[in-house]
Amino acid sequence: MNWLLQLFTPKSKEVIDPMKKYLIVGLGNIGAEYVNTRHNIGFKVVDFLAKQESLSFETVKLGAMAEYKLKGRTYFLLKPNTYMNLSGKAVKFWMDKENIPLENIFVITDDLNLPFGAIRIKPKGSDGGHNGLKSINQMLNTQNYTRFRFGISDEFKKGKQVDYVLGEWDDDEKMKLPERLEMAANAVRSFGTAGLENTMTTYNVK
Structure with missing residues (x-):
């Protein structure tokens, strides 16, 4: 009788402790024309980590994951497909759906106020004029919530900020980018395994 019960009882889904779940959000815009732009560095970081670990993204509600x-630990690597200005919809949906606590949210974004490749991880802060963070x-x-700011520098002429942010990396940046992406991917791992304070101490000086 017991074996019959086991046969017809559906297997329960693995229950993961919410404190061991992390939502890693790479901000960017969907579309081939945006793939290699500075504004898409959030996508670039999670793509780099996924490639290192031989992971595939699946199309899900409001993004790819x-x-x-x-x-x-379980990391949910999310690339919202809402375009930058509505990134919050995807973050809120997946945070609620997976029951991920606010302190385990990690948002990766570009920052004009930092030199190229500089990393600054902070537990909170204003949007700084960034539409995704807004x-x-x-x-x-x-x-x-924790945000990871990746420096793209501000080497643009007056009135050319939008063109610069939505422009592609120059040749020198392309050459240096893989090393900075590897550093960024390691910072993502560290956020879950070593904690925020240790991650800031280790990576904010690099």
Whole structure:
């Protein structure tokens, strides 16, 4: 009788401790014309990590996602497909759906105020005029989530900011980018395994 019960009882889905789940959000715009632009560095970082770990992204509601497990932690790598201005919709949806606590949200974005390749990880902050962060702040109704700012520098002429941000990396940046992407991917791993404070200490000086 017991074997019959086991046969017809559906297997329960693995239950993961919410504190061991992390939502890693790479900000960017969808479309081939944006793939190699500075504004898409968030996509670039999660793509780099996924490639290192031989992960594939699947189309999901409001984005594309890959699941990565490391040392008992589960990382949900998310690339919103809402375009930058509505990134918060995807973040809020997946945060709620996977029951991920606010302190385990990690948003990767470009930053004009940092030199190329510089990394700054902070537990909170304003949107700094970034439309993706502005959308997330509005949807989550808080600025208290971890953001990873990747420097793209501000080497543009007056009035050319949009063209610069939506422009492609120059030859020198392309040459240096793989090393900075590897550093960024390691920072993502560290966020889950070593914690925010240790990650900031290790990577904010590099």
